[in-house]
Amino acid sequence: MSQVHYLTTPLSDEDVKNLKAGDIVYLSGTIFTARDAAHKRLVDLIENRGELPFQLDGAVIYFVGPTPPKPGEPIGSAGPTTSYRMDSYSPILIKHGLKGMIGKGKRNQVVKDACKEYKAVYFGATGGAGALLGKLIKEAKVIAYEELGPEAIRMLRVENFPVTVINDAYGNDLYEEGRKLYEVKD
Amino acid sequence: MREIAYEDIVKAVKNMVIHTATNLPDDALKKLKEAHEKEKSPVAKKVLEQLLENAKIAKDEKRPLCQDTGLAVYFVKVGQDVKITGGLLKNAINEGTEQGYIEGYLRASTCDCFSRENLKDKIGYNLPAVIHIDLVEGDKIEIEYAAKGGGSENVSRARVLAPAQGRQGVIDFVKDVISEAGPNPCPPIIVGVGIGGTFEKAAISSKHALFREAGKPHPDPDVAEFEKELLFELNKLGIGAMGMGGTETVLAVHVEKNPCHIASLPVSVNVQCHSSRHSHITL
Ligand code: SF4
16 A cells, blocks of 8 residues: 655655655655756766766755746746656666656656666656646755756755655556556456 | 737737636636546546646646646637738737746747757747648637647657558557557646548647547547547556556547548547646637
8 A cells, every 4th residue: 555755855775765656755855956958967977077066865856847936936837847858867866876856757667777776766746736836845046057947957945745656666666557457458 | 801900919819828827728627627536546536636726726826737838839710801910920929929928937948959959039938839820711810729738749649551450540549659658748638639631631630639628529420439439448548647547547539530542541649638728719
């Protein structure tokens, strides 16, 4: 049965080991946003031994490109974007300490294997619930690549941000298992 | 000739763009509520609950329903007895789009195909819009609009089947496309299927099918029957809301069918996510 967890970032190996595909997690603390363009730069930095704009150890990255904030608000609507576009970059970040990713949609086997080997998880947030999820972001600050606009890296402070474990550190995949339960075969 | 001023088109388009980003239309909302009632999986039911809550927050607090506020897509019917004064129709629609996206605090999502550079400073904020224009009888302009997100567009597919594959071939193709898409297009989805015509006609038909009121059957009873059959088949896939498994994957299937060449059977599947933001106005 799916369990409910309340976790605060950064995540430890222990935190990750307690999570199973299908569990619901309410995340609080600091998370970082990045999409394709920012991922490419992070990976280039790692390969060239440059200094990263944030601590990767225990970090959670949220794949999101928010709408511009209205005056007086930290951020606009901010739901997850499709994750597979980050598949070629995520394993390198996981190897260097990344513990969680939040997005929507399937990941490839290489990412799933990296989650298993280095103890990381992939969370799904509800796609298209940008208004609701944006409201749970209490602070947002661009910390790198401002010129990328919606794709810049932001530091977000979240409170009880609801996500579901899709890929855990044991090789389970909620998309595959959930679907099997409801599939009607002819 | 009835005259319609350029500025009036700009203003009407701008207002429509702003309104559509935060107000889920009644048809989509109704379908989501039905799905929420019928859903058997507790996990998927919870997702649907979030989506209904999201629609309420978006409307009450005027926040965009989704951060992907889409590319602006229009189907425009221009009456032959209309004269537009003060500028070109396409420019008016683009200008209204840009103003709406800026003033509504919506996202600029157009970029160059290869350099991936955002085009907001080069061409305009979230420009260019995708505009299909048709000339019709009368003295009005009818503008149908959708804010089309990338996630559901990415899983859309077109193929030209062999005529012998027939009706069953179309069903199999649609099923393959939706099965392969799985969680990626933010299910529950609406599926637009364009059949017949030429390659591009099928694609445009599948897009236009998504502009229909969700769940409203095609006027031709045979096509309506085919829509029902497809809906039944697709919901057997068990993908469920956000792909977490469930009984309610597809909210509606809309088919548009055209005569085709004796040698071919084109079919196109265009997917619309649950955030089915569309509107229309008549000027
Ligand atoms: S597929 Fe639709 S609901 Fe999902 S992120 Fe894209 S626009 Fe939003």
